[in-house]
Amino acid sequence: MGLEELLTDIRDQSNGDKPTICPDCNVEYKYLGLGHYKCENCGRLETDDYGKVRDYIEQSPEDVGLDKTSIDTGVKVERIREMIEMGKISLVGGGKGEKTKGQK
Numbered sequence: 001m002g003l004e005e006l007l008t009d010i011r012d013q014s015n016g017d018k019p020t021i022c023p024d025c026n027v028e029y030k031y032l033g034l035g036h037y038k039c040e041n042c043g044r045l046e047t048d049d050y051g052k053v054r055d056y057i058e059q060s061p062e063d064v065g066l067d068k069t070s071i072d073t074g075v076k077v078e079r080i081r082e083m084i085e086m087g088k089i090s091l092v093g094g095g096k097g098e099k100t101k102g103q104k
């Protein structure tokens with residue numbers, strides 16, 4: 001588990017899709033979590049690939065396919081597959097996880 005987390009960290013850092021500096025203010029973004037960033041100077045919000053995919057899946061009422069997620073988010077299929085392999089996301093629609101825990 002520890003090694004897996006470390007590997008995820010390394011891959012995260014080398015992704016290159018994460019916004020780091022606000023282009024308007026030249027200020028470093030604050031990481032809000034779950035792929036969301038904010039410039040505390042101007043309030044500009046940014047989302048990285050992970051955030052886009054995560055938001056998309058959360059907002060989908062049903063399970064979403066890999067291809068459709070890629071098209072709708074603009075994130076490459078390979079990147080999404082990577083996230084799934086890392087266990088960061090699963091292509092299951094928003095409330096689905098809770099429904100399996102006993103919701104009728």
Ligand SMILES: [Zn+2]
Nearest residue numbers: 022025039042
């Ligand atoms: Zn800014």
